[in-house]
Amino acid sequence: MKLVIIGASGLVGGNCMNYMNDRGWKTIGTYFSYQALNTCFYDTLNPSNPNNFDVIGFDPDVIIHCGALTHVDYCELNQAESWQKTVQSTMNVIKLAKEVDAKVVYISTDYVFDGLEGPYAEDEEPNPINVYGKHKLEAENLILDSKLDSLVVRVAKVFGDEERGKNFVARLAAQLKEGYLKWNGFTDQYTTAINAHDIARAIFHLLSDQKTGVYHLSYGEYFNAYELVMKVVSAFPQAEAHVGKITKADFKQEANRPPLGGLKNDKFASEYPDFEFTSIEKYLHQHLQS
Ligand SMILES: NC(=O)c1ccc[n+]([C@@H]2O[C@H](COP(=O)([O-])OP(=O)(O)OC[C@H]3O[C@@H](n4cnc5c(N)ncnc54)[C@H](OP(=O)(O)O)[C@@H]3O)[C@@H](O)[C@H]2O)c1
Structure with missing residues (x-):
């Protein structure tokens, strides 16, 4: 091919x-x-x-x-x-x-x-x-x-490995690796990853x-943006992290976001039942902490 x-x-x-x-x-x-x-x-x-x-x-x-x-x-x-x-x-x-x-x-x-x-x-x-x-x-x-x-x-x-490390999880992880993170996460924007x-x-x-x-395609879990940040934070227990909760009403974004977004992967999972997806926690454990 x-x-x-x-x-x-x-x-x-x-x-x-x-x-x-x-x-x-x-x-x-x-x-x-x-x-x-x-x-x-x-x-x-x-x-x-x-x-x-x-x-x-x-x-x-x-x-x-x-x-x-x-x-x-x-x-x-x-x-x-x-x-x-x-x-x-x-x-x-x-x-x-x-x-x-x-x-x-x-x-x-x-x-x-x-x-x-x-x-x-x-x-x-x-x-x-x-x-x-x-x-x-x-x-x-x-x-x-x-x-x-x-x-x-x-x-x-x-999320994942990339030369420029610009994805959301990588950027949070980079700051946590340095030992300090201050962030606000939306509690009213849900997604899969x-x-x-x-x-x-x-x-x-x-x-x-x-x-x-x-x-x-998604690995199945459903969470809001605040919970996503907390998943990354929990992989770096040695770091000092201050994560606040915000809503759409608190912070204006230029583009509207789907409040209950995200994707069901049932079709792919039914055709490939042995396919194992990597959660954010597993990925961080394997790739970013060392
Ligand atoms: N990342 C996410 O969370 C996410 C979520 C949903 C859907 N997607 C979709 O997934 C796809 C890939 O996203 P990604 O996260 O990998 O984005 P990305 O890291 O920003 O990559 C975009 C790529 O497009 C290239 N590109 C931009 N303009 C181009 C042009 N005129 N000609 C040729 N190549 C051009 C960029 O090249 P240079 O960087 O070299 O300029 C870069 O390689 C996109 O279609 C995006 O809509 C991504």
Whole structure:
């Protein structure tokens, strides 16, 4: 199997690139502004850039599209840029995939739902409440309507190893490792979470078994943002931590968040009953404390 992973300088794409390579699949990962280890340049917004990796020459069987503008509040304030980086980029990836007849895996989000009745299953109706979610849903629909062989994999609150350590759990853990954390966590925003390495493992299974359609991935637990912070804090008992509880009414965010967001993983779990997910506590125990 030959793969191109767009956005392999990021959290999800980086884990997919490393995992697929380790499994013996010939995998090229791309970066845009940050050249992570073993990645090649590719700009989805300028497919004719002469510096782009030659995807057509490589002729992949699969393109995993992880490129997006993922800063939710920034998207709310910069709608045109959000559309370009999420929707236009996906249009360009679809065109590329058609040229090489590749399957496309699109990474999406629980933010396609309004969060009134989460966590959500695959067959529930999306109704995004912020710009980021609207653009992710538009991109999903382009993929699913493209007539390409495709998979849409929705995830929420991703944590895990990444070169830049910019995900939420990694940033909290870095401060706790230094010995001190002062943070406020929302008690009225619920989510599920998933380890980026588990996303890579799950996609490996889904591709190996030629699955198509929409899959939700999470490790099953459901918690609010305050409880999530406390999970990380509990892994660093030696650190001094001051964690406050706040609500949406206390702190204005530019973008609305689904209050009861998150994803049910029953479909994936029923098809892969032996698949073991990594909880935040287990991940921290294994990777960040040493
Ligand atoms: N992290 C989460 O909690 C989460 C939750 C739900 C869904 N998702 C979805 O999962 C996917 C991956 O997210 P992530 O957390 O891994 O994000 P990330 O770490 O910010 O990675 C985004 C990637 O997109 C690349 N990119 C940006 N603009 C590009 C362009 N014009 N051309 C090519 N590549 C471009 C970035 O490259 P450079 O960094 O080199 O510029 C980076 O490699 C996204 O689609 C996101 O919507 C993430």
